Amino acid sequence: MEKSIENIWKEGFLKSDALVAPKVNNLYNQKSIHIIDKFKRMFKINLIAIVAFSFVFLVVSFFVGLPITGIIFFVTLSVLVIINKRLLIDLDKIDMGVSSYQYLKAFNQWIIKQVDINKKISRFLYPIIFISMLLGxxxxxxxxxxxxxxxxxxxxxxxxxxxxxxxxxxxxxxxxLVIIGLLALFGARIYKWDLNIVYGRVFKKLKELMTDIENLRS
Structure with a gap:
């Protein structure tokens, strides 16, 4: 009985000695690397943008008579960038020599960790920014x-x-106090909303690719 295209792809993905295995594996490896590289570029650009914005805001704050706001804002965002820079170092440690599926799983686990940490930070970040504006x-x-x-x-x-x-x-x-409490309460949601705006399309492609690979493995 002739094999269906789906079965051929499954065998090509699961059996290293299958004729189509190198092509299938290479295809998913390329897609995996492309998605993660795109995320890394966006992530680095985002960190640079935060640093640039906080520095410009710091300088401007002195000219408009709000140095306290500028200093607190700059220090807070600098801490945020340092934490995420360390997280990015962990991302670079992911072994690219493993299969595309394991590579994506490792990346997905890193994403979960990174989002969880930043959600916790956001519960303090937004209230601190609000307080800095009040003090300023x-x-x-x-x-x-x-x-x-x-x-x-x-x-x-x-x-x-x-x-x-x-x-x-x-x-x-x-x-x-009410505003500070609300910002602390909804800080994680505000962060998720902002995250989806910036990285939503990348996360969607990641999910689709992992679903495709899991379907081939099943």
């Missing part, structure tokens, strides 16, 4: 007086019964 505007010079103090003075002038804690209206503290 609070201490921004407003004709010799910090902007925050000037705003509090105007609030007290209009609403004398306003209750203060450490010189800050309670309602302002409550609103800030």
């Amino acid at each position: 505007f609070w201490f921004k010079d407003a004709e010799g007086v910090p902007l925050g103090e000037r705003l509090v003075s105007e609030i007290i002038f209009g609403f004398p019964d306003t209750y203060l804690i450490f010189g800050v209206p309670v309602i302002g503290i409550v609103i800030a």
